[in-house]
Amino acid sequence: MYKAIVFAGTTEGYELCRFLAEHQVQVLGCVATEYGTKSLSESSFLHVQGKRLSEEEMEALFEMERPEIVLDATHPYAAEVTENIRRACEKNRISYIRVLREESSHQKAVYVESTEEAAEFLKTTEGNVLLTTGSKELKLFTGVPDFQKRLFARVLSLPSVIDTCRELGFEGRNLIAMQGPFSEEMNAAMLKQYDCRYLVTKDSGKAGGFLEKIQAAVSCGVIPVIIGRPLNEQGITLADACSVLAEKFQFSMKPQVTLLGIGMGSRDTMTVQGKTAVENADLIIGAKRMADAVRLPHQDVFYEYRSQEIADYIHSHPQYRKVVIALSGDVGFYSGAKKLLELLGEDTQVICGISSVVYFMAKIGLSWDDAKIVSAHGKSCNLVSQIRSNKKVFAILGTPEGTAELARKLTFYGMGDVLLYVGENLSYDNEKIFVKKASELTEYQGDALSVICAYNETAVEEAATHGLPDEEFIRGKAPMTKTEVRTVSMGKLKLKKDSVCYDVGAGTGSVSVEMALCATEGRVYAIEKKEDALDLIRQNKEKFALDHMEVIAGTAPEALEGLPAPTHAFIGGSSGNLKEIIHVLLEKNRNVRMVINCITLETVSEAMECIRQLKAEDENTVWETDIVQLAVSRSKSIGRYHMMMGENPIYVITIQEVR
Template sequence: MSRILIFAGTTEGRLLAEFLNRQKVQAYVCVATEYGGQLLEENKYLEVSHTRLNQEEMQHLIAEKKIQMTVDATHPYAAEVSANIKGACEETGCEYIRLLRSQTHISEESMVCVESVDEAVEFLKQTKGNILATTGSKELHKYTAIPEFADRIFARVLSTPEVAEHCAALGFTGKHLICMQGPFSEELNTALLKQFDARWLVTKEAGKNGGYEEKIRAARKAGARVVLVGRPVQESGLSLEEVERYLVEKAGISVRREISVIGIGMGSRENMTCEALKACQYADLLVGAGRMLEQVQELKKPVFVSYKPDEIYDYVMSHPEYEKVALLQSGDLGFYSGAKKLMEKFAGEEILVYPGISSVVYLCDRLHTAWEDVVLTSQHGRYVNLISKIRKNQKVFALMGKGSAVNELCRKMREYHMDQVILHVGQDLSYPAEKIQSGTVAELENENFSDLCVILAENPQPDQVVTHGLEDEVFLRAKVPMTKSEVRSISLSKLHLTKDSIVYDVGAGTGSISIEAALQAEDGYVYAIEKKEEAVELMRENKKKFAADNLEIVEGLAPEALEELPSPTHVFVGGSSGNLKTILELVLKKNPQVRIVINCIALETVAEALDCVKTLPVTDVDIAAVSVGKSKEIGRYHMMMGQNPVYVISCTGGKAE
């Protein structure tokens, strides 16, 4: 790796040296004063010298240390030193990199702009009032030309014995000599200007890290006018971040990063935890969606606006100058947050996690209700069978994504006769526009809701049934055929449904299988395929009665009606209209591992089914002949009445090896 030489006459130079030290890269650092050397701790990676060098001595140092890259991070006003460094690099063939302090452009009508301290002094000779001079000790002697300088001028210089002695010899003593080490805050600058009743502030355009912005704002607050000494030459070069990026690429440095994943709560600054805010303050880069970054904009940190993990990862990897990166996420990191994917992307980096206050905690506390018994879910950017969850549980909390989703939920609940449910809708939680509305679905259906909203649904009469096997009498039937309760129980057991199954019910009839499958596969979806119009209308009524919101009725004949449907995990065939084999071929093509159950009453259908399980790529074939007898009261006696025997044939896609 190339040996790097840094002339660190500025804060940026020191920060660059500290960056290389943290990355365990060896560097030789030259500072102008012994005090500058005290700010950098010498170790096995950093060799620090505070000896002033002329061009010839610089050339000797570059040759002796075998330096290949030299970074000139001297002060913008040290034009002579920069010329020597550049000349030394040219003579030795060493690469020269100019690190420039970023210029800050502040428009101020009352500002007096001059090109040098000499010109500033000439201007101040014609003025009255006290002057706070912050241009350093090197040119302080020039201010002695101002009439009554010892009474008018208050000089702020570095806090070293040599500087203090030099200034005292010029006549700056007592309260007129302020020996302090920066950086200086806006508040401190304001206090000094007011304390000394300064009418004038003399400063150089020293950029952001030189405290220039803080001085200008302080002068405005204190009612002082600014005399600005402009930069002597307009240089070309790189910013600190650009130099760090260049060195990483050129010298092959492997950057060690600290990734902080931060839950910021609902969104307002006041809602953030103290440790989350502190992590943002120490970060080099803040990343998040626009509304999240708005809450920390006063930190004046570099930002990248994005919520996409891949985009965020690519940006961070392409900006190695950012060692401490804060990734902001709304709410809490463990509650439907993008934090999981972000942590997967940045696996291998040092990851710190700062939890936040979740919207469920916030809303329940606002409502003075416990959340320990709340079922948590989200339909923001994802499908969730929210109707089923509300039907089965006393309390359900959900992230809604859009305000219109609340209106749609109310419409569905009214259609499914869930009028007993009370909804609490939280909008813009923690923001000034925060609003919480409570009411029945009828009361809230036509309200306008913010897109930043959540709900808490309270159902005083949840459905407590947890097993399949609904009685036949609870279904609306008319004259449409229906799979009877006992056979339906066996058939559903053979299907081996899971909570997220995607089910086809082919030849659905009244929809008894579809309804029970939908109630079991709460997080899945059921497609009921039926060709008869009367049966379709009956199914629609049964869907409303059982609030089976994850059931879709498809009117048509299989297999054509199946072609555009999503791939199934489970298929039940109760009627095939003679198309059993083509139906099975299609579902096996969609999902070779699909689970299949076929109910047969006619012996011809049994023969057709047996041929299918023999010739198609299926395994785990099981055939059960089910005969059910149901009692019937005849007078004072109970007589058993036999039902048609049913053959339940089940199998799974995929031939055994």
């Protein structure tokens, strides 16, 4: 005995049958035609019956099987069938549910009051149209632009009718002279043959083959233009029906979700495993470019790239059993897969794809195993510094101006001879790949969908974490923090690669440079008030190609206004404003890590007073207050002897709130 009987014939009906069978509920799927049976595959829990049933036959079936529930998912225009099912359920006292189609972009019919309105509507559209309203009102459609190519008229095969159509301009392949009735299969074949986007029909009921036209249109993803008034049926959606069934038969609904790397975008770059996943999917989700690249005709689609919105949509649409989320390139290469996995759970299937780096590097004939791989799409990666210190750098750009902006910066920092391999619209028909020197691309306007590989023959080895020799810097009369002190101070700062750093009283910029070489994915702000020192900082910034280092002219703390909150701050000179500077830094970020270099005892005393005040403000707050005193001596040659000459002692003070 079947626990459920589903009257199918629509996509929703087929989905309900599969849904119940997959959750091990014995179900009988009733379809009216042999064509309908081909849409369902029988299993141990699903049996299919292909036969039109009268009301009496339905009553007999229900009496014999005694199902717990009957679901009517027949077509909205099969009004007589719906009424028969309803009455048969009432007589047998069986629970009845009418399942109605949710409107979507490819299923939503257009309703008009007259043939004139239908013709007016078609004037606003593009794509081919199958006209099934006969020849009498065909003249009204001759006002549709390019009608002799777009419109395909199906009329009776009478000589007089054909002559009339020819006089109106309908002839050749655009005139279909055939005698009905037409099955759903025949209508579908015509829509596909003529690549139609619309089907125009009158609401002529059962005798006029109206239902078969609508079913064919829906199955082909064609929009019906119906001359007549829309139906106003009462029922529930497929999603609600699935929820009702899950509660009734006590099973939980959890779809199989696949995160699919689709390659560059062309179906040719999708793996066989990926194509199989798409073919079996009920729903495709992704940004429009990605979803449209893989979805098959008649598949439902949800255009979205934000992880939380995707998870919410899947949760609120339980009717989808197999969901594919299309992600560009490979799921492990600058992809949204990580966040989606957190939201969707460990049962989510992951299928890799061909990443842009693999595809592009193969196209230009370079290996990528020794390349620095970064993404500048929507994030800071300090590309100039990467190119300065790496022979090969692959980067995703993501803006039309990306190539030109990079080329201008490279040229400014003396790297105009760097070769830029540029790839745009990879794998598409308009794919573009070329190579030029950076100096030749400063005004280039490209495509947003782009990548580059910078090839720098003269790349310099990446500098040590900190402790550059003093001789490496361009120096003037401005004071400079010496190598040994910089080494200790940088160690105390404990920078990360994405740190946001202040160098207050930057002098020549030696500490700023060391910061920038460590925080390769962060930002460094060198704050200095003296004009000669500012010029030295700019020269050192250019020498080391530190595009993510910004020079700020002014006196702290006023010069700090408007800057982003720091994670780390080095104070080498305070101009007597140490207390105020510390106060502003803590206002911007209570957890900022500060390292202060003090030469004079007065500055040490001021720093200690600041620490005492911080501790007194809140006894529950714990502060790290580390103080190191350095006494450095350097050797000096005197004849054939070496004497040690002492440098000024330096106090290195570290302050940070402990959390």
